Amino acid sequence: xxxxLAIFGVGLIGGSLALALKRxxxxxxxxxxxxxxxxxxxxxxxNVIDQFTSDPSEAVAGADMVVLAVPMLAMESVLQSxxxxxxxxxxxxxxxxxKASVVAAATxxxxxxxxxxxxxxxxxxxxxxxVESSLEDLFVDHKVILTPVTxxxxxxxxxxxxxxxxxxxxxxxxxxxxxxxVLAATSHLPHVLAFSLVDTIAExxxxxxxxxxxxxGFRDFSRIASSDPxxxxxxxxxxxxxxxxxxxxxxxxxxxxxxxIMQANGGDLMKTFVHAKTIRDANVMKHRVxxx
Amino acid sequence: xxxxLAIFGVGLIGGSLALALKRxxxxxxxxxxxxxxxxxxxxxxxNVIDQFTSDPSEAVAGADMVVLAVPMLAMESVLQSxxxxxxxxxxxxxxxxxKASVVAAATxxxxxxxxxxxxxxxxxxxxxxxVESSLEDLFVDHKVILTPVTxxxxxxxxxxxxxxxxxxxxxxxxxxxxxxxVLAATSHLPHVLAFSLVDTIAExxxxxxxxxxxxxGFRDFSRIASSDPxxxxxxxxxxxxxxxxxxxxxxxxxxxxxxxIMQANGGDLMKTFVHAKTIRDANVMKHRVxxx
Numbered sequence: 001x002x003x004x005l006a007i008f009g010v011g012l013i014g015g016s017l018a019l020a021l022k023r024x025x026x027x028x029x030x031x032x033x034x035x036x037x038x039x040x041x042x043x044x045x046x047n048v049i050d051q052f053t054s055d056p057s058e059a060v061a062g063a064d065m066v067v068l069a070v071p072m073l074a075m076e077s078v079l080q081s082x083x084x085x086x087x088x089x090x091x092x093x094x095x096x097x098x099k100a101s102v103v104a105a106a107t108x109x110x111x112x113x114x115x116x117x118x119x120x121x122x123x124x125x126x127x128x129x130x131v132e133s134s135l136e137d138l139f140v141d142h143k144v145i146l147t148p149v150t151x152x153x154x155x156x157x158x159x160x161x162x163x164x165x166x167x168x169x170x171x172x173x174x175x176x177x178x179x180x181x182v183l184a185a186t187s188h189l190p191h192v193l194a195f196s197l198v199d200t201i202a203e204x205x206x207x208x209x210x211x212x213x214x215x216x217g218f219r220d221f222s223r224i225a226s227s228d229p230x231x232x233x234x235x236x237x238x239x240x241x242x243x244x245x246x247x248x249x250x251x252x253x254x255x256x257x258x259x260x261i262m263q264a265n266g267g268d269l270m271k272t273f274v275h276a277k278t279i280r281d282a283n284v285m286k287h288r289v290x291x292x
Numbered sequence: 293x294x295x296x297l298a299i300f301g302v303g304l305i306g307g308s309l310a311l312a313l314k315r316x317x318x319x320x321x322x323x324x325x326x327x328x329x330x331x332x333x334x335x336x337x338x339n340v341i342d343q344f345t346s347d348p349s350e351a352v353a354g355a356d357m358v359v360l361a362v363p364m365l366a367m368e369s370v371l372q373s374x375x376x377x378x379x380x381x382x383x384x385x386x387x388x389x390x391k392a393s394v395v396a397a398a399t400x401x402x403x404x405x406x407x408x409x410x411x412x413x414x415x416x417x418x419x420x421x422x423v424e425s426s427l428e429d430l431f432v433d434h435k436v437i438l439t440p441v442t443x444x445x446x447x448x449x450x451x452x453x454x455x456x457x458x459x460x461x462x463x464x465x466x467x468x469x470x471x472x473x474v475l476a477a478t479s480h481l482p483h484v485l486a487f488s489l490v491d492t493i494a495e496x497x498x499x500x501x502x503x504x505x506x507x508x509g510f511r512d513f514s515r516i517a518s519s520d521p522x523x524x525x526x527x528x529x530x531x532x533x534x535x536x537x538x539x540x541x542x543x544x545x546x547x548x549x550x551x552x553i554m555q556a557n558g559g560d561l562m563k564t565f566v567h568a569k570t571i572r573d574a575n576v577m578k579h580r581v582x583x584x
Contacts, residue, residue: 123505143505174501182501185493190509192549193485198568200538200545201477209466209474211575213415213435217482220512222572229565236553236561246492247550251543253492257484258539261528269528273521276490280514283503 002027002163006063008056008078010034010043012126012228013095014069015134018048020167023136033059043131056081063087065163068094068102072234076105083109091159092117097183097231098239099147099176116156119147121179122169123187129228140168147176184242189250191224191232192243198225294319294455298355300348300370302326302335304418304520305387306361307426310340312459315428325351327366335423348373355379357455360386360394364526368397375401383451384409389475389523390531391439391468408448411439413471414461415479421520432460439468476534480527481542483516484535487524490517 005021007014010032021027032049033056034040040052053059060066060082070078075096086092092114096102099119107113124142126133144164148157161171174182198221201210214222236243260268297313299306302324313319324341325348326332332344345351352358352374362370367388378384384406388394391411399405416434418425436456440449453463466474490513493502506514528535552560 145505172505174505178498178501182498182505185496185498186502186506186510190489190513192553193489193513193546194509195565195568196546196549197482197485197542198572199564200542202567202571203541203545204477206470206474206477207571207575209470210478211579213437213464213466213474214478214579217486217516218478220516221482221485222576224509224512225568226572226576227569229562229569232565233558233561237556237558240553240556244550244553247546247553249495250489250492251546251550253495254485254488254539254543257488258536258543261484261532261536261539264529264532266525266529269525270521272491273487273524275494276487276517277519277521279494279499280490280518283499284514284518287503287506 002065004029004031004063004065006031006033006059006066007049008033008059008066008068008082009070009074010039010049010052010131011069012129012131012133012138013122013124014067015043015046015048015131016124016136016138017067017069017095017122017167018043019134019136020139021163022047024166026163026166031059031063039131046131046134048131048134057085060085060087060090064090065159066090066092068092068096071230072096072098072101072238074234075102076109079106079109090116091156093120093160093163095120095122096238097121097187097235099179101238103147103149103176113149113151115151115153118152118156118160119149119176120160120164121145121147121183122164124169125227127223127226129231137168139164142169144169144171145179146171146173147179148173149176180239180242181245184239184246188235188239188243189246191227192236192247193250194221194223194225195232197221294357296321296323296355296357298323298325298351298358299341300325300351300358300360300374301362301366302331302341302344302423303361304421304423304425304430305414305416306359307335307338307340307423308416308428308430309359309361309387309414309459310335311426311428312431313455314339316458318455318458323351323355331423338423338426340423340426349377352377352379352382356382357451358382358384360384360388363522364388364390364393364530366526367394368401371398371401382408383448385412385452385455387412387414388530389413389479389527391471393530395439395441395468405441405443407443407445410444410448410452411441411468412452412456413437413439413475414456416461417519419515419518421523429460431456434461436461436463437471438463438465439471440465441468472531472534473537476531476538480531480535481538483519483524484528484539485542486513486515486517489513
């Protein structure tokens with residue numbers, strides 16, 4: 001149970017977390033803090049949060065759990081705004097898509113990583129953003145990855161784990177570097193490719209027909225290209241090295257496929273397509289990945 | 293109504309067409325012809341087709357509608373195998389994903405494009421293939437694009453239109469070249485990117501974690517990378533120029549995004565992401581593209 005939960009950034013993720021915890025009866029009081037007053041008022045109207053304030057120190061006063069759900073580049077300034085007002089024993093956590101940069105920001109603000117700050121990342125989202133898109137079941141059966149550091153206290157890890165489990169999520173642990181590499185490949189690069197594909201198509205003179213005759217392949221791509229631009233700009237800046245690494249490997253692979261198409265080399269095309277299908281099908285079986 | 297329908301290639305698309313027409317009571321007799329006897333026997337067991345034969349001339353004898361649902365590279369040899377056995381007035385059509393190459397194949401076989409051959413392409417599919425994956429509602433509310441040529445007879449176009457409408461599909465017409473360009477961008481390129489991304493990831497040493505923590509973006513990509521390799525090899529070979537054109541435009545766009553990430557140029561990233569999101573959201577509204 002949480003007595004007072006303070007959520008910074010009441011958008012899709014912050015809002016969905018609040019809703020899920022309300023449904024679970026897991027918090028006595030949920031206070032939202034955001035730079036957008038309209039978003040905060042809407043969050044109270046929608047009964048996503050109980051109260052709001054635009055004053056960070058008021059938000060964290062007496063809180064036993066503080067969640068940062070702001071875009072990556074806003075993490076450090078929010079941490080600065082609350083650093084001197086945190087109650088004894090409060091647990092801090094975040095929902096950022098890149099973990100090394102959050103840990104670096106916290107380390108700068110607190111002159112060392114606070115032992116009760118548990119970096120976390122729920123693997124859930126929608127192409128819609130904002131508090132009005134919040135869903136109380138957004139995290140059900142989704143994974144939340146914690147990336148604690150050596151000095152992170154186990155009681156803080158337990159508190160964050162229990163909070164996420166109350167939303168229906170499955171909590172897992174990964175190293176910071178591994179998290180950032182895996183997410184670069186599984187989430188960040190696909191979003192970059194999707195934005196790029198839709199941007200490419202927008203420049204053609206048959207963009208209208210493309211959407212009119214959109215097949216499943218393009219529908220999936222275009223859906224994720226509708227994600228929040230600020231969130232994805234920040235991710236590209238904050239997980240730059242891992243994304244570039246994944247992007248370069250992808251570009252090299254694509255270059256080989258391009259060559260096979262140019263040379264009408266059916267053998268090489270088959271080799272790549274069969275390999276991709278085999279790996280995908282085997283891993284879907286193994287990890288029971290949702291496929292529909 | 294069709295008296296005798298002959299379907300060449302009883303896989304996902306041929307099988308789903310047969311099922312949909314049976315449900316609609318639109319054919320008296322559906323005969324399947326395929327190079328795989330096991331597939332044909334299974335199709336009869338599943339009540340997808342009424343009869344089967346491995347003899348193309350027997351399949352088309354007395355048929356008033358012949359549908360080619362074989363991989364792109366098999367179109368020409370199937371046309372050759374039936375060219376001398378077609379009844380007077382029979383309507384021919386296909387379901388191929390590329391239209392210029394089917395028209396070229398038919399033109400070679402018949403020494404000119406037959407006036408009762410209506411090139412067609414249903415925009416529907418699944419990542420699963422084979423007759424066992426057939427669905428009777430696969431085409432409901434999906435588009436079928438016809439690409440008739442100047443000499444195509446209007447009675448043949450009407451017959452193919454009515455057949456597809458009986459499955460619940462919406463029939464549209466496009467020029468051959470335009471079809472191949474639009475489909476290269478909306479379907480063929482996304483599949484190439486998906487195969488390439490999964491193949492890239494398969495080479496990393498954290499492939500296991502990638503599938504374990506697969507987020508929505510990657511799940512969508514990996515789903516289409518599970519499509520039939522033979523079908524997609526053939527499409528890459530048969531719509532080579534349009535796919536390469538789309539691929540080159542995409543690579544150039546991606547190169548610019550790569551530069552923006554390398555230079556940590558948040559302004560350029562925002563510009564691209566906002567543009568892609570704006571175009572996508574506007575077109576989804578306009579064309580009511582299915583988004584879930």
